[in-house]
Amino acid sequence: MNPIFAQASTSIFETMSRLARQHDAVNLGQGFPDDPGPLDVREKAAEAVVKGWNQYPPMMGIPELRQAIARHYKRFHALDLDWENEIMVTSGATEALAGSLMALIEPGDEVVLFQPMYDAYLPLVKRAGGVPRFVSLKPPHWGLDEVQLQTVFNERTRVVLLNHPLNPTGSVFSRADLDLLAKYIVAHDCILICDEVWEHVLFYNAAYDPTLTLPDLRRRTLKIGSAGKIFSLTGWKVGFVCATPEILKVVAKAHQYITFTTPPNLQAAVAYGLDKPDAYFIGMRSDFQAAQDRLAAGLTALGFDVIPSKATYFLNIDLSKGRFAGMDDVTFAMRLVEEAGVASIPVSAFYAEHPVTSVVRFCFAKRFETLDEALRRISRFC
Numbered sequence: 001m002n003p004i005f006a007q008a009s010t011s012i013f014e015t016m017s018r019l020a021r022q023h024d025a026v027n028l029g030q031g032f033p034d035d036p037g038p039l040d041v042r043e044k045a046a047e048a049v050v051k052g053w054n055q056y057p058p059m060m061g062i063p064e065l066r067q068a069i070a071r072h073y074k075r076f077h078a079l080d081l082d083w084e085n086e087i088m089v090t091s092g093a094t095e096a097l098a099g100s101l102m103a104l105i106e107p108g109d110e111v112v113l114f115q116p117m118y119d120a121y122l123p124l125v126k127r128a129g130g131v132p133r134f135v136s137l138k139p140p141h142w143g144l145d146e147v148q149l150q151t152v153f154n155e156r157t158r159v160v161l162l163n164h165p166l167n168p169t170g171s172v173f174s175r176a177d178l179d180l181l182a183k184y185i186v187a188h189d190c191i192l193i194c195d196e197v198w199e200h201v202l203f204y205n206a207a208y209d210p211t212l213t214l215p216d217l218r219r220r221t222l223k224i225g226s227a228g229k230i231f232s233l234t235g236w237k238v239g240f241v242c243a244t245p246e247i248l249k250v251v252a253k254a255h256q257y258i259t260f261t262t263p264p265n266l267q268a269a270v271a272y273g274l275d276k277p278d279a280y281f282i283g284m285r286s287d288f289q290a291a292q293d294r295l296a297a298g299l300t301a302l303g304f305d306v307i308p309s310k311a312t313y314f315l316n317i318d319l320s321k322g323r324f325a326g327m328d329d330v331t332f333a334m335r336l337v338e339e340a341g342v343a344s345i346p347v348s349a350f351y352a353e354h355p356v357t358s359v360v361r362f363c364f365a366k367r368f369e370t371l372d373e374a375l376r377r378i379s380r381f382c
């Protein structure tokens with residue numbers, strides 16, 4: 001058996017959701033909205049099933065969806081993508097990550113990763129034969145540090161795996177950070193795999209530059225997106241990649257042997273959804289922002305040091321100041337679920353080494369009643 005998976009622990013999301021069920025807790029751990037997602041998009045998926053769209057669709061994804069993705073990025077970011085040669089549909093961002101890493105890494109290649117990092121990254125990089133090199137980001141800004149970049153990049157660096165906007169921190173890399181990273185990527189002739197699944201879930205007018213829009217990165221970037229986050233339909237697992245034809249051709253070979261394809265009705269519904277008017281995307285942001293504001297205000301009133309989030313479904317609290325100072329994130333999260341009945345995620349779970357142990361993540365993509373109930377329970381715990 002392969003030790004990377006044989007020795008892997010159960011994901012922190014699964015673990016905390018299990019504890020939430022066991023303790024009948026309000027689950028603000030694993031990131032999923034309690035809203036069912038836009039009705040018109042769900043209806044399109046149902047219609048497509050009834051119409052008979054139930055057999056294997058084309059391996060690269062249905063043309064309607066690939067064209068819709070190209071139109072979407074033209075509309076939002078003035079990007080020109082060739083839908084036939086630069087866009088492929090995958091079964092979620094997770095398949096896109098697995099396939100890209102398998103296709104682009106040769107055993108022994110070094111891969112730059114940024115901590116805190118999404119839980120799937122490290123096992124997939126290692127299983128593809130990559131040698132991880134870590135850059136550590138620090139709260140509250142989670143920005144890049146050139147000294148660390150200088151240390152990790154070398155002649156063996158082949159791939160950089162970035163999550164932008166970043167889960168779990170809710171931060172967005174600045175243009176200055178991206179320019180700095182681009183300098184190293186170009187100098188070391190690397191490919192950037194950029195997981196941009198949170199691209200639409202942005203707050204407080206956060207400035208977000210998709211990496212494909214940086215001229216130096218356009219031909220070196222493989223961008224990953226996910227309809228799960230664009231439409232709050234996390235269970236659908238419809239993702240996609242955008243990259244130059246040279247890169248995409250190779251990643252498509254991995255895709256053909258992993259999932260080969262993705263349910264056609266869901267693809268049709270996502271194609272419809274991507275053309276929704278700007279008002280949908282603005283409305284989604286303002287709904288989530290109102291939820292974030294409510295949870296942040298409640299936690300602040302209880303004395304927590306809240307790190308506001310510019311993106312994602314998550315905000316963080318920093319325990320290093322205030323009444324829980326000295327308690328580590330895992331102890332806090334365990335006590336919170338067991339004693340208060342509220343599940344959260346300890347951010348140290350997103351580190352492979354030298355973890356920050358004072359930060360705890362809460363998902364705010366919930367109804368106000370759910371957030372208020374969580375706050376009531378936390379107030380009794382404080």
Ligand code: PMP
Pocket residue numbers: 031091092093094095118163167195197225226227228234237238239
């Ligand atoms: N990457 C990041 C950074 C995520 O936060 C998530 C899920 N929240 C994924 C990938 C997985 O996306 P999908 O469900 O489309 O596989």
Ligand code: GLN
Pocket residue numbers: 011013014029030031032167
């Ligand atoms: N991406 C979700 C989160 O960050 C969890 C996905 C999962 O459970 N693997 O909470």
